[in-house]
Amino acid sequence: MSAPLLQMRNLRVTFPGPRGPVQVVKGVSFDLGRERLGIVGESGSGKSMTGRSILRLLKPPAKVETDLLRFDGMDLDQLSEKQMRAVRGARISMVMQDPKFSLNPVMTIGTQIAEALRVHEKLPRREIEARVITMLEQVRIDDPRRVVKLYPHEVSGGMGQRVMIAMMLIPQPDILIADEPTSALDVSVQAQVLDLIEAMIAKNGMGLILISHDLELVARYCDRVLVMHRGRVVEELAAGRLHEARHPYTKGLLAAVPQMDERRAILPVLDRAAEYET
Amino acid sequence: MSCALEIEGLFVRYGRDDVVRDVSFAIETGESYALVGESGSGKSTILRAIVGMARDWRGVIRVDGRDRVNRIDRQFARHCQMVFQDPYASLHPRRTVNDTLTEPLKIHGIGARDARVIAMMEDVGLDPRFRFRFPHQLSGGQRQRVAIARALMLEPKLLLLDEPTSALDVSVQAEILNLLVRLRAERDLTYLLVTHSLPVVGFLCDRLGVLRYGQLVEEAPVERLRAGTFATAYAQELYGASLGGGDRSGATVVAET
Amino acid sequence: MVDLRNTEADAATEGDTRKAGRMGALALWLTDDAPASRVQAQAGQAYAIARSFARNPLAMLGAFIVGLLIVVALFAPWLAPYSPVGQNLEMRLMPPSAEHWLGTDELGRDILSRIIHGARITLLIVVMVALISAPIGLLIGAVAGYFGGWVDRILMAITDVFLSLPKLIMALAFVAALGAGLQNAIIAIAITAWPAYARIARAETLTFRKSEFIAAVELQGASNLRIIGIHVLPLCMSSTIIRVTLDMAGIILTAAGLGFLGLGAQPPLPEWGAMISRGRSFILDQWWVATMPGFAIIIVSLGFCFLGDGLRDVLDPRQRDGR
């Protein structure tokens, strides 16, 4: 097997807390080839921090340390900020968790997507417009000509998420890090959007890191799954065998999902008593 | 008769286009009703029209027997409140939990604020230690509890919930769903829930309406959802997709950029 | 239920407790993660900001300079070795010496004492301008951004008219119309300063005008006045404070410019700009007369710039990472 696209060894992320440093990611390692890797875990387990560290998006006071962070032969942690900018977006892109938070509230959707394209390629204006429209169509937005003129607060929650995805896919990156990309989408659109990503993986040999709390989704769309809990990877599984998980935490997560023919009066929850300390 | 909410022939418009077209449904007092449908089908817009945030609508909206006018008013605020989709965006970043929860009481000149806030926090399962924290010091699930508590401060009878759990992870979702079930039983609330997750509907609701392109295509009791026997093809398709594995053949999209 | 308590010991929490043992009671109170009152919560917030501010050396330098300006202004009569207006014609234009550290001017007045007393005028100008222009700008900007539509268009049209004229020239015109003097100079500068704050406050308001937390208070039936005053303004505050601090240098320079032209503080008031103006006739032979107040202006202006930059780093949420 050839060298993996991305190698990460022993990632640690530390924030200065009011009472001394707090480590929120405590040594995460993985390799990513041209494959689909899922990261699941509850809120606050460090999933997003892991994703953001790859792109070096964490700014001080956050402290990020790795023993190794290599992408396509480059040591990402050695690159200058300028070289890093060339990697971000063009070669590795990330769909952020909160679309409304990540989109510029005073710029139209069309302008923002065009911006993402323009940064990496010089194209005539006509062409850019056409590419933006095609991309929006591909993420299943009906009537893209109307949507490009809207501001973020004028689109529905799910449309905002798809706009983010369009923005990130348009430069055709090598790795896509998708942080809860479809949490506001209904299942059928969710399936279509993920199929689009899947098709791009098949076509361009892209690598995908799918961060999600939706276990079903991850099981369906990934090859491998890492389960994170409080900053550590507690279990690594082949996606198809998620239901054979042994770690009590993973089992707890699985039990908490409501079923279609739900007849339980209350759903089982994880005991968070210990975590109220934070 | 007792209808908490009646909607007849509702059209809602943004700019020149109607995004909700001729929607009618009614919710009985104490019932829990879900609106499902694909993204952009106008679910949130219906809620926004009910509370008066979307102003350009025609038709009839009757809350507790009274016709709605198309603006926000104080009396209505005490009867009906809304919980928003995104717990990260729906709390003021510079106000503590306590400020957020006392605000509705101040607006309506209600006294005994401390006691009410403490009682409400207990009701929604928020530890009293969080009372003077800022939103960024809370987790997503805790924030959503604050948002629910805020909506309940004025003791409304009708609660509009716009995807209350879609931004939360499954374990927190389970907590919030349990909380909603308990609160409804304790306080005789009526819910209008917008969601894209059919299992959540199955857990929380009695009836559901399926929206598509701004129109209501089917109404069904939750038993039909559990059995998976919808009358219309679209609803059945939605159901199939939710079951998992489902709708992947109908969605073959090829990346061509 | 799945019990997670025993699956893993949380190293960070342990670290917390150990570190906590070494902290004072006050610091413990300030960093309590379950504050018992609003006061404690806000003090804790301020403490966190102060701590991250303290990590930035330039910002600390700025704070030190500004602090020094305030102390000097407050205690000027006690700090100044001589009277700022007392003339001594025998000691005219003396170079810096042990007796007169910064030398004397053409009327034999001690320059150090004049600069020390001048700090009061500078501080007065800066504080008054900020107190007049910032609230006006904030309010106009927040109202325009919140209501939008024609309210916005009218208010911003007015703002733009003011913004399109060069500041110093507009201040000059106002002083010329109102008459020379310190008070009129302050008013004139304030009139030229508010439009920038209105623009900032409006831009800031627009970014969260449609957000759900504002919608939530609207739904509770809050009046527009209440929403703007309690919910909108506090969010515009930090960017305005940053901008005001950064503008301080400009305000000092404008005031000095007016003083230099004889339109600001009138003699014998030891205003720094006026001092430069009088010293310029001796600039070649008695350089210290004009240069010393010039240094004072530069140092204080830089101090405000550093402070503003530091404040931006700690107050502006966009500069901080995460939410």
Ligand SMILES: Nc1ncnc2c1ncn2[C@@H]1O[C@H](COP(=O)(O)OP(=O)(O)OP(=O)(O)O)[C@@H](O)[C@H]1O
């Ligand atoms: N700026 C910050 N300062 C201190 N701690 C932070 C900061 N940002 C995040 N954290 C902490 O880092 C931890 C990991 O956060 P992260 O966003 O990676 O969680 P997540 O797994 O993505 O959760 P979610 O599912 O809610 O998105 C959390 O416990 C959080 O409180």
Ligand SMILES: Nc1ncnc2c1ncn2[C@@H]1O[C@H](COP(=O)(O)OP(=O)(O)OP(=O)(O)O)[C@@H](O)[C@H]1O
């Ligand atoms: N302020 C607005 N101005 C113009 N169009 C708007 C505005 N708000 C919403 N829309 C449009 O109305 C339509 C319905 O939006 P709505 O928010 O009701 O969808 P939704 O069913 O809640 O979808 P989701 O599940 O994605 O949240 C969308 O096409 C959206 O673009």
Ligand SMILES: [Mg+2]
């Ligand atoms: Mg996250």
Ligand SMILES: [Mg+2]
């Ligand atoms: Mg919606």
